[in-house]
Amino acid sequence: MTERTASQFWTHLHSDRRYLAMLGLGVASGMPYLLVYVTQSAWLSEAKLPLETIGLMSWLTFAYKLKFLWAPLLDQYDPPLLGRLGRRRGWIITAQAGVAASLTGIAFGDPAHALAWTVLFSLALGVVGATQDIVIDGWRINAVPQEKQALMTTFSETGYRIGVFVAGAGALYIASAWGWKVSYLCMAAMMLPGAAAAILAPEPEIDRVHAKHRERPGLVRAIWEPIRELVARLGPLAIPILLLIAGFRMPGYISNAMAMPLFKSLHYSDADIATVTKVFGFGVALGGAFLCSYLVPRLGLMTSLLIGTVAGSASHLSLAWLAAHGGEFWAFALAVSVDSFAYSFASVVLITFMSSLANAEFAGSQFALMTSLCAMPGFFLAGLGGFVAERTGFVWFFTLTSLIGLPVAALCYWLWRRHGEDLVRMEKTAEAAGVASPH
Incomplete structure (x- = not known):
């Protein structure tokens, strides 16, 4: 800053x-x-x-x-x-x-x-x-x-x-x-x-x-109207965009469920974990957020989103490396820093993207809908992460979570190359609705 x-x-x-x-x-x-x-x-x-x-x-x-x-x-x-x-x-x-x-x-x-x-x-x-x-x-x-x-x-x-x-x-x-x-x-x-x-x-x-x-309105209409408006406005791009949102943070959710058990298995104390993940990680995460705010207006939202998709998934390889070579405090700090920086960058760019799609009239409900959609797949798969980690070990577990991000990155690239102008028009439409809202 x-x-x-x-x-x-x-x-x-x-x-x-x-x-x-x-x-x-x-x-x-x-x-x-x-x-x-x-x-x-x-x-x-x-x-x-x-x-x-x-x-x-x-x-x-x-x-x-x-x-x-x-x-x-x-x-x-x-x-x-x-x-x-x-x-x-x-x-x-x-x-x-x-x-x-x-x-x-x-x-x-x-x-x-x-x-x-x-x-x-x-x-x-x-x-x-x-x-x-x-x-x-x-x-x-x-x-x-x-x-x-x-x-x-x-x-x-x-x-x-x-x-x-x-x-x-x-x-x-x-x-x-x-x-x-x-x-x-x-x-x-x-x-x-x-x-x-x-x-x-x-x-x-x-x-x-x-x-x-x-x-x-009645309960059914109150829930359905924001969904109907969003899907109608996105048109043919509704399915790929919503799939992108649903898959974007899925690798992160699955990885986070097993991160703490990994740290405990390597015999790091609560104080060590707090120092690295929260004290040191606090500044690292803010760095990722500020980098995102710097790059988005210069590279464009979709380019930044693609970078976030790749970086957020690839960063889990640092945890796989820690699982294989952990023990030293510096290795712990390095692996967590890489993962935290990428996670923060990816999260902020995703929030920016979802906010750009929300109509001001239904901003709260549509934003809640998109965040729920973003979390749902990873939420269910994270619950099964312990079964996978128990059978594969932590090294392969975190390697697999990185690979999950490849199809999501491919979808993001396709939207960026084929429908970038359409997405810009949708963002301007939502922004115009916000300008018209009575504040």
Whole structure:
């Protein structure tokens, strides 16, 4: 980040409370998923659970893949008890209370002797965490006009990375010193700043207006209309584009499910894992995000998307190399850095691509739909990853996850070469709809 960019960043943060609120909400948004998925797998590994069980536990994040089903309802109806705060803010605080309660429940569990308890509260954490994401995304889209969305997204991504750091490095450091119960109770307490950010956040004017005058469609229509509009607008390219979105992060989801068991099998401590993956990895991931923001306007979105597809999949070879030659701390740091940098770059470019396809009228629901589609294939395959890793070993497992990305890269290249101009027109159509939206 240049000195001028950093100065503008802090100026906006101090001058408009919406950006400060977005930073805090981003932190809250970045925590739950990691605590029910990656971080928790370290606890499960220490509890001596089989790899097959650890892999299946990743299915507890299914709510993040199905959130498009209830996203329209959060747009249409007020939350119980807290509706006076505004629809968005009321739902955000309601979801955050659910996250804190679920984390507290997990803290008092013991996966080694009462796995069902951990499964129950982890399942609840996935549902309320996904709900929080839906409402925060809706608030972000409607809080500022279209021309300020890029800046708002910068604060959102920065906060999200901080949340991931807290739920990753913070949770692992605390667990290393005081145990997992204290760690998860501290994570529950960390939702309080998120609630303060929700109170600080002004309810978007467009939501206040819609709360009074919006027609509430039936459940089926509310879910179906955003899907129908997106598919109709994409036309003949709908199937290849949606296949690209569905396959883009599939190798990453499968790889992530077995990354922590790999690190534990190489006898790295919780403190070492936190230092490399979260502390050092925090800066590496931000580097990948900033590189993406630099390259997209210069190379074009589809070229950057192709680079992200290839880099995101190929980076898993670094984990295969670590599995074969691990042991030294520097090897651990190098392998994780390569994977984290590529993962961050690929994730940001994919978010940019999906955002460009969303119609402003259905932005929240369509974005939830595309993120669900992106996560679904990898979600199911990640649950089976433990069975594959148990039979092939970690070296071949991570090599295979890299090869999965080849068909996705080929599809991305075909879209770029054959239909690049059509995709640009679709992006401009969605942008025009955003300009027309009443902010």
